[in-house]
Amino acid sequence: MIQLEPVKLKKQRRLAITWSVSFLILFPLLIILGLLMRLGQGELIKLLLANFYAFMTLHGLGMSGLLFSMAFATIWYLISTRYARLNIRIGYFVFFTTLIGIAGLTIGTLIGKFGPGWYMLYPLPFKDPTWVPWSIEVSIISLIILGIAWLTGISHLLYSLSKEYGGFMKLLGWQYIRKVEERKELPPIVLITTISLVSAIPGFLVGITMMFLYLFQSFETVLKFDPLLLGNMTFFFGHTLSNVTLYCSVGWVYALLPEFTGREWKTNKLLVYAWNATFFLILLVYLHHLYMDIVQPLSTQYAGQIASYLSAIPATAITMFGVIFQLYRSKIKWSIIPIMLLLGMAGWAIGGFAASVDSTMAIRKILNSTLWVPAHFHTYTLMGIVLFIFAFIFYLFQTKNKEQKDKLAKTGFWLFAIGGYGFLLMLYLGGLKSIPRSYARYTGININGMHTTAVYLAQISVLFILLLLIGLFIMYFSLFANLFRMKKLDRSQ
Amino acid sequence: MSQFIAFLTLQGFVGIITLVASLIIVSVVIFLIVTSNKSEDRSLVKYKVYKIRARYFIGLSVALVIILFISLQLLHYPRFQGEADEIVTVVGIQWDWEMAHGITDKTPHQFLGKNEISLPVNKRIKFIVTSDDVTHNFGIYNNKGVLLTQIQAIPQYRNELQYFFTQKGKYTILCLEYCGLVHPFMMGTIHVQ
Numbered sequence: 001m002i003q004l005e006p007v008k009l010k011k012q013r014r015l016a017i018t019w020s021v022s023f024l025i026l027f028p029l030l031i032i033l034g035l036l037m038r039l040g041q042g043e044l045i046k047l048l049l050a051n052f053y054a055f056m057t058l059h060g061l062g063m064s065g066l067l068f069s070m071a072f073a074t075i076w077y078l079i080s081t082r083y084a085r086l087n088i089r090i091g092y093f094v095f096f097t098t099l100i101g102i103a104g105l106t107i108g109t110l111i112g113k114f115g116p117g118w119y120m121l122y123p124l125p126f127k128d129p130t131w132v133p134w135s136i137e138v139s140i141i142s143l144i145i146l147g148i149a150w151l152t153g154i155s156h157l158l159y160s161l162s163k164e165y166g167g168f169m170k171l172l173g174w175q176y177i178r179k180v181e182e183r184k185e186l187p188p189i190v191l192i193t194t195i196s197l198v199s200a201i202p203g204f205l206v207g208i209t210m211m212f213l214y215l216f217q218s219f220e221t222v223l224k225f226d227p228l229l230l231g232n233m234t235f236f237f238g239h240t241l242s243n244v245t246l247y248c249s250v251g252w253v254y255a256l257l258p259e260f261t262g263r264e265w266k267t268n269k270l271l272v273y274a275w276n277a278t279f280f281l282i283l284l285v286y287l288h289h290l291y292m293d294i295v296q297p298l299s300t301q302y303a304g305q306i307a308s309y310l311s312a313i314p315a316t317a318i319t320m321f322g323v324i325f326q327l328y329r330s331k332i333k334w335s336i337i338p339i340m341l342l343l344g345m346a347g348w349a350i351g352g353f354a355a356s357v358d359s360t361m362a363i364r365k366i367l368n369s370t371l372w373v374p375a376h377f378h379t380y381t382l383m384g385i386v387l388f389i390f391a392f393i394f395y396l397f398q399t400k401n402k403e404q405k406d407k408l409a410k411t412g413f414w415l416f417a418i419g420g421y422g423f424l425l426m427l428y429l430g431g432l433k434s435i436p437r438s439y440a441r442y443t444g445i446n447i448n449g450m451h452t453t454a455v456y457l458a459q460i461s462v463l464f465i466l467l468l469l470i471g472l473f474i475m476y477f478s479l480f481a482n483l484f485r486m487k488k489l490d491r492s493q
Numbered sequence: 494m495s496q497f498i499a500f501l502t503l504q505g506f507v508g509i510i511t512l513v514a515s516l517i518i519v520s521v522v523i524f525l526i527v528t529s530n531k532s533e534d535r536s537l538v539k540y541k542v543y544k545i546r547a548r549y550f551i552g553l554s555v556a557l558v559i560i561l562f563i564s565l566q567l568l569h570y571p572r573f574q575g576e577a578d579e580i581v582t583v584v585g586i587q588w589d590w591e592m593a594h595g596i597t598d599k600t601p602h603q604f605l606g607k608n609e610i611s612l613p614v615n616k617r618i619k620f621i622v623t624s625d626d627v628t629h630n631f632g633i634y635n636n637k638g639v640l641l642t643q644i645q646a647i648p649q650y651r652n653e654l655q656y657f658f659t660q661k662g663k664y665t666i667l668c669l670e671y672c673g674l675v676h677p678f679m680m681g682t683i684h685v686q
């Protein structure tokens with residue numbers, strides 16, 4: 001643990017609050033894009049096809065970017081105030097460049113109608129006349145800006161941690177395996193952050209390289225790249241980004257939960273084995289996205305399924321059992337923060353199970369590209385990562401003895417959770433009914449009963465999304481009341 | 494029981510196992526909340542939880558190996574299915590399917606096929622699938638709206654899919670990879686006779 005001077009602590013706190021408030025503004029706006037999509041699919045509003053796909057692209061890219069950014073900001077705050085000195089200027093650089101990237105993407109999609117979907121599968125961005133040509137370049141450059149911002153932040157974080165803990169190798173925790181007698185305590189959040197961010201580096205490098213290839217293609221239309229290679233690059237980047245976001249957020253569960261249970265959660269040999277194994281698994285699981293590309297070598301298909309299955313072992317046997325150890329007969333006081341951390345774990349487990357089912361090659365042929373896919377990834381993002389993020393924001397904004405506000409927050413949270421799981425259930429049922437994903441309208445499907453089922457499920461989803469938004473805004477009341485109270489206290493001191 | 498299993502689609506099986514797993518997870522959450530008002534010594538809790546974890550670890554590892562072994566035998570790749578009785582060439586193009594019997598020597602751009610095709614029942618059909626522009630996905634649905642199988646249609650590559658139609662009737666092809674503005678209207682028909 002480092003002892004940070006009060007002035008520096010205040011500065012880092014202000015940066016974390018800036019990130020959090022930006023997140024709280026952008027998050028519901030991106031949900032509203034999702035709501036509009038479900039309204040259109042449910043035939044409750046008329047949504048132009050071009051608008052639907054522009055919304056779908058911004059919703060997907062925006063949410064992935066926003067969740068990663070907020071996960072990064074949370075890790076930054078916890079590391080900078082406890083474990084290593086971080087340069088606040090780099091922190092603000094990442095923040096402002098991220099805002100520029102998000103603004104560029106918003107212009108590209110909402111004004112230029114850029115709509116090739118969040119994973120922009122090659123060569124689709126260049127083969128649809130719907131979006132205006134400049135929107136391709138604006139969106140790609142925005143993504144490059146985001147990639148550079150994040151890589152800068154990650155590199156600084158890893159460098160500062162290495163300096164603090166006596167070298168990069170120490171961050172991987174191998175000293176726990178070698179039984180070194182005198183060793184500096186390595187907090188689990190530092191180990192997990194290292195593993196996650198180290199695996200993010202190749203992911204982001206591949207993503208940026210791909211974006212440069214796209215940029216060349218947009219300027220020189222005769223260029224032709226291999227779609228299968230770019231498909232591999234797309235999913236390597238995309239899956240790594242979502243995995244890293246999830247694992248970073250799991251990292252702060254290890255740091256925050258013990259503060260409520262009073263039980264230490266330290267690094268040990270098993271934890272080191274589990275998270276080092278996770279590093280390799282993060283790099284391999286993306287292969288399950290390419291099962292339907294049968295021209296891929298069979299060995300890569302096997303690797304995709306095996307890596308996906310093996311991911312369940314460290315996730316459940318180490319992290320989830322760790323949570324059970326923390327909570328069982330702990331006399332914990334169930335404030336909003338531990339409730340969110342526990343329910344976030346449940347969301348990760350349920351979404352993870354559904355993802356494992358989908359990663360089974362023999363089953364994938366009937367689930368791939370159906371609503372099952374958004375169902376499972378929304379489960380571990382909306383009911384996993386998002387809850388971990390809100391737990392942190394409540395933690396950051398908390399003031400002492402405000403039980404009344406906690407009740408308000410809890411009411412909002414349960415509405416959010418019911419709305420969220422209701423929305424997810426409609427997606428899961430849609431997947432089981434073989435309803436395709438990414439369909440702006442179901443009117444063209446001439447299969448008996450499918451159109452009606454798909455429309456009904458979308459309509460019911462709308463009700464649940466509205467409930468989720470009501471819950472979210474009730475939580476906001478509590479959060480902003482806390483924030484203003486905190487500011488008042490700061491001024492009076 | 495055997496009748497129930499016979500009627501259970503793969504989708505139904507997926508729904509049941511996911512529901513069971515979710516209920517187990519929710520039960521663990523409720524158990525943790527209910528038992529949290531009691532207090533127990535940290536080392537005793539550690540002993541109990543670690544004991545269960547060791548069993549869980551062994552159980553999960555064995556289960557994963559068994560499921561991997563079984564599921565990897567059931568792959569839908571052509572090399573696991575033997576020789577085909579009939580071959581169909583399929584080209585995806587924004588936003589239509591073109592199909593014709595036999596193997597073609599034409600490029601996807603030159604290829605001319607139809608949006609509908611007739612195929613024999615109880616024969617092993619091999620679809621050779623590619624694309625003329627962007628990536629599509631050739632998804633075959635039965636007349637009850639159940640997705641039976643699918644394969645990507647990637648430009649510059651030829652993917653192979655084998656399927657054995659056991660029932661006569663009309664089958665619908667939907668595009669299952671987002672391919673641009675008119676993606677939700679890209680369809681085709683297979684008549685199995």
